[in-house]
Amino acid sequence: MPVQFADRMSTVHRSFIREILKVTQDQSIISFAGGLPNPELFPVADLKAAAVDVMQEAGPQSMQYSTTEGFEPLRQYIADRYKKVKGIDVSADEILITSGSQQCLDLLGKVFLNSGDNVLIERPGYLGAIQSFSMFQSNFLTVGLEEDGPDLTELEKLLNENESKIFYAVTNFQNPSGLTYSPEKRQGVADLLRGRDILFVEDDPYGELRFMGESYQPVVRGYLKENGILLGSFSKVAAPGFRLGWMVCSGEMRDKMIIAKQASDLHTSTFAQRVIHRYVTDNSLDEHIEKIRARYGSQRDVMVKAIEAHFPEEVKVTRPEGGMFLWATLPESMSSMDLFDEAIKNKVAFVPGRPFYVDGSGENTFRLNFSNADEASIEEGIKRLGDGIKDFLSR
Template identity: 85%
Template sequence: MPVKFADRMSTVHRSFIREILKVTEDASIISFAGGLPNPELFPVADLEAAAVKVMRESGPQSMQYSTTEGFQPLRQYIADRYMEKKGIKVDADEILITSGSQQCLDLLGKVFLNAGDNVVIERPGYLGAIQSFSVFESNFLTVGLEEDGPDLAELERVLDENEAKMFYAVTNFQNPSGLTYSAAKRQGVADILKGRDVLFVEDDPYGELRFMGDFEKPVVRGYLEENGILLGSFSKVAAPGFRLGWMVCGGEMRDKLIIAKQASDLHTSTFAQRVMHQYVTDNPLDNHIEKIRERYGNQRAAMVQAIEEYFPAEAKVTRPEGGMFLWVTLPEGMSSMDLFDEAIKNKVAFVPGRPFYVDGSGENTFRLNFSNSDEEHIVEGIKRLGAGIKDFLSKA
């Protein structure tokens, strides 16, 4: 007899990006596909020293079960950093340490979403959130992105015409588009949400990876008196393999999220939390982030310059001031899926844009990652890709 799966699994598919990464395991392929930090920048020696110190000074404690909320000194560090960098007061008790920010999305779904609930997301939207919320049989409503953030008129119309449970947004260097909300758009989002029973989830894994432009961008949660949750992560500024993220939330929301996490995994790795805290205690995180900014800034510049040289003018490309991604829009009628198949033959890979659109659009878009390739491979890969685009255009 065949195994019977839960009904919810019929609408959830494998991660498209994870499947593409299998194709790019061939070392000869120049890959702009994965959303991967540059491994050359992982602070391996400093984390090793931190791990040794943790084992020597608190070995048994680091191996023991711990509280669901997370290691208190690490939560206090995160809270202090919010005040230092963003000017917002966050209490350590408002922080819940999670197993990567992806777990935040899973917990949010468990606590807030019933089957059929409406979730507002950006168009295009973050694939990890689409996959996670799909497990809970959500109905997605989308709001288009302009150069400086969401179309506020569309957001207001969507919320006026539908009963939405949540608005999920990546406000800094959005994945996949690379776009960032302006201060005016952040205030506008908050103004639209005030007075509505809609939870605003502000995901910010890339915010500290700004290498040009205005470094001071307000947190939308700071404008909201309630119904705001902020997500963060050490994955992009330290080491993704540690799987350390967090949520900033308070009151009853926090209590319910703690219960959901207890049911999921009891708590995030005690050892990983203590090692990360030891690392940031012994090594100023800003010094390491500055190294990342410099490297990514150079890699972004190399990709933009190569695009200007090798892409046809018909291909429109975002110009983010930080983060890890560029977003390409081809002329209407062109298929990035077809282009991907040809690009792989030429040993270069990217992520076609359609999976980032829950409405089936985005056929003519694709995402490029610049953080995980050196400048020489970036130039060569963009040259190959540009030739492929020009060839497609000539056949249109």
């Protein structure tokens, strides 16, 4: 007899982006598809030195089981950095170390979501969150994004007409759009949420990757306190392979998260936590991030200039001031899925936009990643893609 899978598996599909990445394993394909940091910027030598020091000074301890909350010196470092970079007071006790910020989403679902509960997300929204919350058979509500954040009128209407457990948002250089909430929109979101029985989950993996424009410091959680959770990660500022993220929460929420994590994996890798802590202790993370900003800023500029030269005027593209992504909107009559098939034949790849929409829209949109391609590849890949778009428009 066939095995019986849980009902939840019928509503969750393979990650569209992960499946695309299989196609792009062909080295001849110029890929703008993955949300990958540039591996040339991984601090390999410094991390190697940190790992050696950890092995020499805390060998057995670094390989032992540890506390669920995480390595206390690393949690204190993260708390101190929030004060330095964001200007907010966070205690080490409020920080829970996780196996990447993706695990935070899984823990949130386990702690808060019952089957059929409403989850409010941005439109378009982060695919990893859509996939994770779908595991809990959530019902998604979406709020549209304007150039400086969510449409507050639409958000207020959604909040007034529906009960939602969570509002999940990427407030800085959003994945996939690259858009950033203005200070006014951050305050507006907080004002609309205050006093309501809804949790605001503020995911911020890209916040320190600003390479132009004015730095927006306000954290929405700072306005909401107990009804806000903040997520962070070392994946974009150190190395994603370490799978080190964290969650900022307090009180009963923190206690429930610890229970859920204990049931999931007991704790995040002891060795990885100690190595990252040693790395940020012995080296300047600020200096390393400056290198990332300079490289990504240059790659972004090359992509924008190539788009201006090779894309037809009918294609609208965001101009992010940081992060890793651009977001393109084709004329309504065009399908980015069809364009993708043609693009692959011309050895260039991107991510069609439809999977970022839970309502089936977004057929004419797509995402471009500029962080993981050299400048010559960006110029050539955008030219190929522009030629493909022009060919489609001429049919």
